[in-house]
Amino acid sequence: MEKPVLSESQEDYLKEIFKLREMNVTVSMQDLAKKLDVRPPSVTGMIKKLCSMDLVEHEPYKGVQLTETGEKIAIEVLRHHRLLELYLAKHLNYSWDEIHDEAERLEHVISEKFEAAIAELMDHPTHDPHGDPIPSVELEFPDSPDLTPLTTCKTGRMMTIKRVMTQDKDILNLLTRLELTIGNIITIKGTESAGIRLKVSDNQYLIPHTIAKLIWCHEDN
Amino acid sequence: MEKPVLSESQEDYLKEIFKLREMNVTVSMQDLAKKLDVRPPSVTGMIKKLCSMDLVEHEPYKGVQLTETGEKIAIEVLRHHRLLELYLAKHLNYSWDEIHDEAERLEHVISEKFEAAIAELMDHPTHDPHGDPIPSVELEFPDSPDLTPLTTCKTGRMMTIKRVMTQDKDILNLLTRLELTIGNIITIKGTESAGIRLKVSDNQYLIPHTIAKLIWCHEDN
DNA sequence: ATTTTAAGTTAGGTATGGCTAAATTAATAC
DNA sequence: GTATTAATTTAGCCATACCTAACTTAAAAT
Numbered sequence: 001m002e003k004p005v006l007s008e009s010q011e012d013y014l015k016e017i018f019k020l021r022e023m024n025v026t027v028s029m030q031d032l033a034k035k036l037d038v039r040p041p042s043v044t045g046m047i048k049k050l051c052s053m054d055l056v057e058h059e060p061y062k063g064v065q066l067t068e069t070g071e072k073i074a075i076e077v078l079r080h081h082r083l084l085e086l087y088l089a090k091h092l093n094y095s096w097d098e099i100h101d102e103a104e105r106l107e108h109v110i111s112e113k114f115e116a117a118i119a120e121l122m123d124h125p126t127h128d129p130h131g132d133p134i135p136s137v138e139l140e141f142p143d144s145p146d147l148t149p150l151t152t153c154k155t156g157r158m159m160t161i162k163r164v165m166t167q168d169k170d171i172l173n174l175l176t177r178l179e180l181t182i183g184n185i186i187t188i189k190g191t192e193s194a195g196i197r198l199k200v201s202d203n204q205y206l207i208p209h210t211i212a213k214l215i216w217c218h219e220d221n
Numbered sequence: 222m223e224k225p226v227l228s229e230s231q232e233d234y235l236k237e238i239f240k241l242r243e244m245n246v247t248v249s250m251q252d253l254a255k256k257l258d259v260r261p262p263s264v265t266g267m268i269k270k271l272c273s274m275d276l277v278e279h280e281p282y283k284g285v286q287l288t289e290t291g292e293k294i295a296i297e298v299l300r301h302h303r304l305l306e307l308y309l310a311k312h313l314n315y316s317w318d319e320i321h322d323e324a325e326r327l328e329h330v331i332s333e334k335f336e337a338a339i340a341e342l343m344d345h346p347t348h349d350p351h352g353d354p355i356p357s358v359e360l361e362f363p364d365s366p367d368l369t370p371l372t373t374c375k376t377g378r379m380m381t382i383k384r385v386m387t388q389d390k391d392i393l394n395l396l397t398r399l400e401l402t403i404g405n406i407i408t409i410k411g412t413e414s415a416g417i418r419l420k421v422s423d424n425q426y427l428i429p430h431t432i433a434k435l436i437w438c439h440e441d442n
Numbered sequence: 443a444t445t446t447t448a449a450g451t452t453a454g455g456t457a458t459g460g461c462t463a464a465a466t467t468a469a470t471a472c
Numbered sequence: 473g474t475a476t477t478a479a480t481t482t483a484g485c486c487a488t489a490c491c492t493a494a495c496t497t498a499a500a501a502t
Contacts, residue, residue: 009459029480042460044481049458061468061480091312092338102332109326117313230489250450263490265451270488282450282498 003073004053008108011077012036013046014055017066018074026063075139080107080115082128082135087118089129096129096181097172131163131182131216148219150196150212153188159217160185166214178205180215224294225274229329232298233257234267235276238287239295247284296360301328301336303349303356308339310350317350317402318393352384352403352437369440371417371433374409380438381406387435399426401436 006014016035020027029043036043047064050056055070066074084103088094094102119125119137126134126142133141147162161184164175175181179200189197195208207215227235237256241248250264257264268285271277276291287295305324309315315323340346340358347355347363354362368383382405385396396402400421410418416429428436 007458030478038459039461040480041462041482046459088335092335092342094334094338098334102335105330105332106327109330111323111326113315113319114309114313114323117315121313228488251448259489260491261450262452262492267489 004055004069006073009046010050010055011073011108013043013050014066014070014074015077015081017056017064018071018078021066027065028063032064072139075135077107079135079137079139080110082132083115083118083122083125084110085128085130086122086125086134090122091118096176097169099129100167127182129182130165130167131161145218147216150188150198150207150215150217151191151209153196153217153219155188155190158185158187158220160220161215162218163216164214165216171211171214174211175215178207179203180207185220186217225276225290227294230267231271231276232294232329234264234271235287235291235295236298236302238277238285239292239299242287248286249284253285293360296356298328300356300358300360301331303353304336304339304343304346305331306349306351307343307346307355311343312339317397318390320350321388348403350403351386351388352382366439368437371409371419371428371436371438372430374417374438376409376411379406379408379441381441382436383439384437385435386437392432392435395432396436399428400424401428406441407438 013032013036016032017027020031020035024031029040029047032047033040033043047056047058050070051058054067055073057065057067081103084106085099088099088102089096116137124136127144128134133144135141144162149165150159153159161180161182164172164180164182166172180186184200187199189199189204191197192206195206196212197204197206199205234253234257237253238248241252241256245252250261250268253268254261254264268277268279271291272279275288276294278286278288302324305327306320309320309323310317337358345357348365349355354365356362365383371380374380382401382403385393385401385403387393401407405421408420410420410425412418413427416427417433418425418427420426
């Protein structure tokens with residue numbers, strides 16, 4: 001099976017389908033339209049094309065799925081994206097709110113050589129600056145321990161922040177100011193109607209649920 | 222004057238016009254078509270558009286010229302390209318025959334931030350791995366000493382290779398094998414009908430004129 | 443000066459990837 | 473079960489940036 005040449009748009013569609021699939025069971029045309037910031041008819045059209053290329057399967061009104069080939073391509077794009085994010089952060093001094101947009105543009109144009117070079121340079125990392133897993137060259141995801149969102153953490157526990165499920169600059173900046181960054185250890189003080197109360201370093205904060213649900217943690221031993 | 226948003230194609234047109242202008246006095250539609258690997262009618266069409274955007278001036282059948290704005294954009298793209306070439310070579314271990322194609326794709330998508338980051342990291346370099354000058358952030362070219370192509374160097378002189386005027390992989394690889402790389406010192410042994418005879422390290426070579434004219438040197442003191 | 447050739451332009455067409463407005467299908471509410 | 477609402481698709485359009493074929497203009501050759 002030859003690897004088809006795809007446009008940047010097509011790569012974006014596949015990547016978004018993959019990411020949506022990780023959350024929802026089914027991926028609707030609307031979901032895609034929202035994520036890709038295009039109107040539903042454009043999605044219908046593109047999905048039709050990707051179907052004819054055997055990269056996705058589509059049961060009308062039921063949802064979209066990636067084929068094996070489609071998934072491979074999606075994961076490759078994801079690998080590019082996350083390697084780039086980490087590279088920008090580690091080697092070009094980007095902060096974690098700046099890396100997404102740049103990676104979004106670069107991911108489609110870098111060569112295999114470039115990918116290999118930065119992967120090598122960073123010693124084949126498994127997670128990007130947001131804690132998102134980086135698939136290997138063989139397109140396998142690293143196994144990761146069970147993570148729970150901050151919203152369902154039990155009171156009294158100490159947890160390590162392992163992943164932040166947003167690319168929103170304002171939220172990322174807020175988290176930085178609150179020291180809620182990857183690897184930092186927090187103690188859950190309790191759940192209130194307004195949000196989760198927790199301690200980081202010597203500070204206590206009340207984190208609204210909307211933000212707390214973006215922060216995924218692992219319980220410390 | 223606002224900076225217009227350009228497509229990658231448009232940036233390429235401006236860049237090529239600039240580069241051709243450095244060699245020829247006038248830039249014909251054909252020259253452009255050849256360099257950009259498109260057919261003449263496409264050039265006519267695009268030049269018409271760039272004219273309407275006040276980025277080029279075009280006297281039909283006489284040639285194309287960049288306006289001030291057009292030239293600024295061209296030089297910015299050139300700066301991106303050459304910074305990227307050097308970056309790939311210095312930080313990602315690319316050899317000089319591999320950098321052009323990658324830079325060609327990256328130059329259109331990197332942000333100002335990326336440009337600034339790699340420029341900083343390399344301490345604001347003035348020349349890329351082929352010896353091509355890198356314009357400054359202010360879009361000024363570094364002043365460079367007078368260079369002469371190998372074809373017109375005088376017998377007996379010792380010269381330093383300062384610039385190689387090709388991106389052709391095969392030629393670049395050949396030059397590497399012959400040690401005809403930037404900074405290396407050569408001695409002109411004489412001109413023969415078949416080419417230029419010269420010495421590098423302890424080896425003597427006869428370089429055909431077609432290749433010799435691509436190699437620009439500076440006379441050593 | 444006329445012919446030939448080269449360079450450039452015009453006309454009309456293609457593919458990509460968007461869009462809106464209108465129609466259709468499926469799901470939900472009563 | 474019919475009516476309403478939400479999701480999706482169809483139809484038809486737009487811009488970009490190419491293309492070929494045919495025509496025009498300018499330059500060169502005799």
